[in-house]
Amino acid sequence: MKYLKSDSEKCIGCGTCMNVCSRLYFKEENPERSAIRVFTQEGSQKIVVCNQKCRLCVQECPVQALTVAKTGVVVLNKNLCVGCLACVAVCPIGAMQYFPGEKSPFKCVACGACAKECPADALEIVTQEE
Amino acid sequence: MMDRKNLEDMKAKHRVLTEYSFAKKPLHRGYNDRTLYVNVGTLEIKEKPVSEEMKEKFVGGKGFGLRLLWDGVTEKTRWNDPENEINIAVGPVGGNTNYPGSGKSLVVSLSPLTDIPIDSNVGGHFGPYLKFSGFDALELQGKAERDVIVYIDGNAGSVKVFEAPDEETNSHLLAHQLHEMFADNDNERQHISVVSAGKGAENTLLGCLNFSLWDKRRNGPRLKQAGRGGIGTVLRDKKIKAVVVKFSGLNSLLNDPADLKVIQERGVKLHKEIVSLDSQQCRMRTCGTAHLVEIMNDYDLLPVMNFQYGQHPEAEKINSHVWEKFFTQNVPEGCWYGCTMACAHAVDGFLLKTGPYKGERVVVDGPEYETVGGCGSNPAIFNPEAVLEINFYCDTYGIDTISFGTLTAFVMECYERGILNKERTGGLEMTWGNWEATLEMMHQMARGEGFGKIAGLGIKKMEEYFARHFGADEGFLRDIGVQGKGLEQSEYMSKESLAQQGGYYLTNKGPQHDEAWLIFMDMVNNMIPTFEKKAEALHYFPMFRTWFGLQGLCKLPWNDIEPADNAKHPEPNKVPEHVQNYLDIYEAVTGKGLDKEGMILQSERVYNFQRIFNLRMGHGKRNDDYPPYRAMGPVTKEEYESRQERYDGQLKEKLGVDPSGKSVEEKIKILREYKLKQYNGLIDAVYLRRGWSPEGVPTVEHLQKLGMDLPELVETVKKHLK
Numbered sequence: 001m002k003y004l005k006s007d008s009e010k011c012i013g014c015g016t017c018m019n020v021c022s023r024l025y026f027k028e029e030n031p032e033r034s035a036i037r038v039f040t041q042e043g044s045q046k047i048v049v050c051n052q053k054c055r056l057c058v059q060e061c062p063v064q065a066l067t068v069a070k071t072g073v074v075v076l077n078k079n080l081c082v083g084c085l086a087c088v089a090v091c092p093i094g095a096m097q098y099f100p101g102e103k104s105p106f107k108c109v110a111c112g113a114c115a116k117e118c119p120a121d122a123l124e125i126v127t128q129e130e
Numbered sequence: 131m132m133d134r135k136n137l138e139d140m141k142a143k144h145r146v147l148t149e150y151s152f153a154k155k156p157l158h159r160g161y162n163d164r165t166l167y168v169n170v171g172t173l174e175i176k177e178k179p180v181s182e183e184m185k186e187k188f189v190g191g192k193g194f195g196l197r198l199l200w201d202g203v204t205e206k207t208r209w210n211d212p213e214n215e216i217n218i219a220v221g222p223v224g225g226n227t228n229y230p231g232s233g234k235s236l237v238v239s240l241s242p243l244t245d246i247p248i249d250s251n252v253g254g255h256f257g258p259y260l261k262f263s264g265f266d267a268l269e270l271q272g273k274a275e276r277d278v279i280v281y282i283d284g285n286a287g288s289v290k291v292f293e294a295p296d297e298e299t300n301s302h303l304l305a306h307q308l309h310e311m312f313a314d315n316d317n318e319r320q321h322i323s324v325v326s327a328g329k330g331a332e333n334t335l336l337g338c339l340n341f342s343l344w345d346k347r348r349n350g351p352r353l354k355q356a357g358r359g360g361i362g363t364v365l366r367d368k369k370i371k372a373v374v375v376k377f378s379g380l381n382s383l384l385n386d387p388a389d390l391k392v393i394q395e396r397g398v399k400l401h402k403e404i405v406s407l408d409s410q411q412c413r414m415r416t417c418g419t420a421h422l423v424e425i426m427n428d429y430d431l432l433p434v435m436n437f438q439y440g441q442h443p444e445a446e447k448i449n450s451h452v453w454e455k456f457f458t459q460n461v462p463e464g465c466w467y468g469c470t471m472a473c474a475h476a477v478d479g480f481l482l483k484t485g486p487y488k489g490e491r492v493v494v495d496g497p498e499y500e501t502v503g504g505c506g507s508n509p510a511i512f513n514p515e516a517v518l519e520i521n522f523y524c525d526t527y528g529i530d531t532i533s534f535g536t537l538t539a540f541v542m543e544c545y546e547r548g549i550l551n552k553e554r555t556g557g558l559e560m561t562w563g564n565w566e567a568t569l570e571m572m573h574q575m576a577r578g579e580g581f582g583k584i585a586g587l588g589i590k591k592m593e594e595y596f597a598r599h600f601g602a603d604e605g606f607l608r609d610i611g612v613q614g615k616g617l618e619q620s621e622y623m624s625k626e627s628l629a630q631q632g633g634y635y636l637t638n639k640g641p642q643h644d645e646a647w648l649i650f651m652d653m654v655n656n657m658i659p660t661f662e663k664k665a666e667a668l669h670y671f672p673m674f675r676t677w678f679g680l681q682g683l684c685k686l687p688w689n690d691i692e693p694a695d696n697a698k699h700p701e702p703n704k705v706p707e708h709v710q711n712y713l714d715i716y717e718a719v720t721g722k723g724l725d726k727e728g729m730i731l732q733s734e735r736v737y738n739f740q741r742i743f744n745l746r747m748g749h750g751k752r753n754d755d756y757p758p759y760r761a762m763g764p765v766t767k768e769e770y771e772s773r774q775e776r777y778d779g780q781l782k783e784k785l786g787v788d789p790s791g792k793s794v795e796e797k798i799k800i801l802r803e804y805k806l807k808q809y810n811g812l813i814d815a816v817y818l819r820r821g822w823s824p825e826g827v828p829t830v831e832h833l834q835k836l837g838m839d840l841p842e843l844v845e846t847v848k849k850h851l852k
Contacts, residue, residue: 060470062462063320064346080317083382084227084468085394089401098398100391103381 001072002110002127003052004036010122011045013038017114017123024113025106026099033099035108036123047122050074050095050108057087057096057107071110072130078104132310141311145293147278150175152264154287157386160222160719161185165198166265168280168289170368171212171272175289180266187838190221192249192679193736194267195238196743199247200842202271205746209242209360210367212273216339218257218325218373219267223719224682225258226468227382228390228397229711230404231684233258233466235341241359241639242335243533243588244616246744248359248639251679253465253474254341254352255323258682259284259377262384274369281312284377294371300328300576301340302492302526305351308374309344318378320344324351325373327362330527333578334586336537337362338530345476347461352476353495354465357530358642359617360588366528380467388721396711396718401470404691408471412690416459417450418473419499419686424449426503431623431649433508435562436539437612437760438769440623444512448502452514471687473498480518484569487526494522497531503621504535509542509568516565523569527576532642536618537589538568540611549602555581589613609759615640615749624761626776627653628805629664632812635757636668638740638750644685645672651703665815674704676733681716688712735838738821738828745827746846752826755813763805767794770801777801827851 018034026033036049052073058066065080066087083103088096098105115123155162163180180194188197195217202215216239226232235257241248260268263284270280279294298304305324313319324342331337339362340353356362387393408414413421423445426432430440446452457475465474477494497505497517505511505520524531538560544550545560552559558567558581574582584595589611597604612619617640624630630653633646648667651657658664678685689705699706709726716724724732744750763777764770770777771794778789781797785804789797817824821832827850833839 059460060462062346062464062467082227082380082467085398086401086462086468086470088398089405089470098394100394103383 001052001130002125003073004049004108004110004112004115005124005126006036006047006049007122008045008047010120011038011047012120012122013040013045014119016117016119020114020117024111035095035097035106036114037097048094050091051093052110054092056090056092060086060090062086073110074107075109076104076107081105132306137307137311140294140296140307143294143296144279147291147293148173148175150289152177152287152289154264157262157384159388159721160385161190162261162264162266164265165194165219165267165269166282166289167269167271168291169272170270170274170278170280170291170370173291175291178269187735188739189680189732189736190266191219191224191234191236191682192238192676193739194219194221195236195249196247196736196740198267198269199238199240200739200743200746202269203240205748207240208245209240209364212368213271214240214364216270216361216364216368217267218260218270220257220261220682221680222385223716225261226385226387226393226715226719227380228393228468229687229715230397230400230469230471231466231687232468232682234678234682234684235260235356236679236682237339237356237361239359239361239364240747241361241617242363243360243590244640244749246615246639246747246749247740248361248617249679249740250339250356250358250361251644251684252339252341252356253343253354253684255343255466256325256341256373256375258380258466259321259323259375262380263375263377268373270368270370270373272368277369277371279308279371280373282373282375284375285379297371299332299371300526301326301353301528302351302522304372305340305342305353308372309342309351312374312376318376320346321378321380322374322376325365326371327365327528328526329576330524330529330572330586331362332366332528333583334529334575335360335363335588335591336530336533336575336586337364337366337528338524339365340525340528343465348476348478348493350493352474352493353525354474355525355530357532359639360530362528362530385719387719389718392718393715396715397468400687400691400708400711403693404470404687407694408691411692413450414471414473414686414690415463417454417457418463418475418496420453420497420502421450422499423502423507424451426622427507429654430626433503433539433621433623435510436508436543436610437619437623437625438543438766439772440625442507442510442512445507447512448506448514448517453497453502456514456518469684469687471691473686477518480522482522483515483519484566485523485573492522494518495525497521500621501531501535504532505538508535508539508621510562511565511568512563513565516569519569520565520572523572523576527572529572529575532620533588533618534572535621536612537585537592538571540589540592541571541585543610544596544602544607549596549600549607554600588616589618590616606765609765612758612760613641614757615754617641619761622647622649624649624757625763628808628812629658629667631757631762631809632664632668632816633671634761636755636813636816637672638737638744641757641761645675647671657703661811661815664812665819668816669819670730673730673733673737676737677712677729680732680736683712731836735836738833738836738838739843741822741826741828742843742846745850750826751850752813752817752824755826756809759802762809763801764798767798770794770798780804823851825850
């Protein structure tokens with residue numbers, strides 16, 4: 001199983017990852033369109049991103065638009081998605097995102113683009129046995 | 131997967147009778163502004179425009195269905211005349227994929243049980259797919275010569291009516307065949323929905339409609355029921371085997387909402403509420419409405435032995451903890467997309483023990499609470515597998531589980547009291563709890579044979595039949611036959627709650643709990659002690675709940691989940707935050723602002739229209755609004771004695787009558803007079819609050835106030851306002 005491993009201890013809160021992510025998938029630098037979210041909570045950095053493990057969203061999806069790819073990554077097929085956003089609600093860590101007014105939600109697919117550009121080495125793509 | 135060759139053979143027998151093309155156009159703010167008319171007799175198919183006035187006064191859903199029905203029939207039309215219609219509509223808010231409970235179809239028709247309009251709401255995908263195919267309502271009229279299927283292809287923009295001789299009639303098979311037949315690939319099976327009935331609907335007056343949805347994980351169809359009032363019987367009388375819709379391309383923008391962001395925000399908020407709180411509140415996600423069984427039993431409200439008693443020691447055998455084990459868990463069970471309440475549970479791989487499918491393993495949709503109450507506790511069948519088998523056969527035969535359950539309990543009581551016997555039932559031993567005899571009666575209903583054929587007429591006609599043919603006491607039969615206006619009562623005990631007696635019997639269609647459920651407010655929490663307060667509740671709640679039926683919404687996500695801080699708000703029983711959500715999503719879809727008063731006004735217009743429709747059909751006045759005494763108080767000695775302390779207390783405290791030294795029969799008589807007087811007081815207060823005359827006729831002034839002084843309505847009420 002491939003996933004984006006994050007270390008909030010190392011995170012410096014620069015937001016590069018969010019810009020990289022939103023630029024890659026939505027052609028604009030906008031943290032609201034990023035599948036990884038970084039913010040400060042009680043004085044320390046917090047990183048929210050899908051760990052690909054719990055798969056509650058896959059279970060909840062009524063149209064099986066969310067599936068587990070061969071790599072173990074949970075992926076969304078936008079052609080099947082009906083935009084109900086139930087997946088957003090069942091995600092226990094808030095890693096399933098949606099941009100208000102747009103049809104489909106989005107999530108981290110462990111592409112690693114953000115990890116490559118993280119100046120603090122707080123992010124890395126890890127492959128783990130299931 | 132079905133045998134493709136079989137399907138091809140069936141298709142080869144189709145004979146197209148008529149074909150119609152329509153222009154595809156996008157919706158505007160929740161409306162298509164047109165409805166589809168299909169006459170399976172004359173084969174006329176046409177589009178009808180929806181006027182601004184129709185939207186203003188009838189809104190959608192049940193309102194549209196009733197308006198079209200009114201125009202399609204006359205005061206002389208009976209349920210089995212070709213002029214009768216089956217109208218299916220959603221509503222402006224319906225079909226959105228974000229707010230839980232947004233996929234209800236509302237069906238109306240003239241009922242074979244009541245001879246007045248019936249309305250029944252149902253999940254499944256048909257209504258929303260019809261809407262996104264381009265129509266705010268489907269109006270089916272006429273009678274075909276041979277079995278036909280009506281097929282609406284929302285992507286191609288075509289409607290076809292064709293003869294279909296070889297497809298099955300019973301729904302679990304027919305729906306599967308049609309999903310497979312009309313899908314061009316596996317994925318498209320989820321883009322199809324089928325409306326069908328079955329052999330039971332053909333041969334009784336209790337027919338329900340099954341609305342299908344394709345369950346991707348089970349790889350088969352699921353069936354949700356428009357149960358009440360015999361609409362399935364009307365469908366089969368029209369020789370319509372099925373109505374099929376296909377629509378691909380569903381998404382959250384199809385309603386053309388004025389503000390999708392608001393709908394998404396309210397939807398996600400409610401999803402989260404449900405996901406985090408449901409396990410502590412109603413457990414809808416694990417057991418559905420069946421969680422009510424133990425609550426009703428604990429409060430002495432579960433119907434037992436034809437509504438004689440409200441509790442039974444064996445009820446634990448059919449409570450939610452039992453169903454939780456039967457239900458296949460961890461699959462999403464919404465009857466429409468985006469419903470995280472997901473109460474539509476199912477039992478997989480159930481092995482049938484009787485009937486034409488004996489030995490086969492099937493999926494059973496449910497049971498829901500009403501089915502457990504009706505087909506379990508009421509006839510004293512405390513056997514979960516028997517309840518599942520009855521549930522399955524009711525569905526596939528197209529028989530309403532509520533009417534079936536309540537009438538079975540009635541038949542059993544008649545049998546136990548000697549009104550019926552083995553000779554009269556043709557050998558069926560209809561003793562309490564005899565599930566084998568109950569299933570045999572149902573198979574007879576489906577075959578149109580034997581005693582099943584008589585029972586399939588419903589309680590009201592059985593009362594007349596038993597009196598005429600078996601010399602039974604008609605008054606006693608009327609007391610214990612728990613029906614109103616011809617419709618069998620749904621499965622709650624109303625005996626000790628005056629407000630709920632009104633909630634059941636001061637209704638438009640008959641005793642169904644979807645207008646008002648006031649037992650806890652009235653009996654348990656004593657929140658509405660006076661006639662005026664009861665009348666206010668019997669105004670507000672039926673109107674509020676009618677609104678769901680105008681929009682294509684489900685009632686359950688309104689108050690079967692409550693925000694964590696709900697109790698801190700004024701009038702928590704109205705769930706104010708959720709009411710605000712509804713107002714917000716209405717505006718976000720239609721672009722039109724609505725406040726709480728406007729919401730009630732929308733409902734009141736349609737509610738009064740339906741009341742006047744009843745008058746037009748020769749019913750719907752005060753004398754039609756009384757319950758059988760079984761729904762009000764103890765008919766028999768045993769019932770009195772089962773709650774002697776309560777009833778003796780009432781005699782003392784409310785009537786100042788000393789019960790000591792009086793026989794039970796005397797006490798029953800005194801209590802009955804008192805209860806009837808109370809009910810009359812309630813009727814007076816409710817009619818006054820609703821703007822009706824003491825005879826239950828909406829006044830002209832009230833219609834003017836509502837903006838419903840349409841000439842045809844004023845003309846109708848004037849005939850009755852003397």
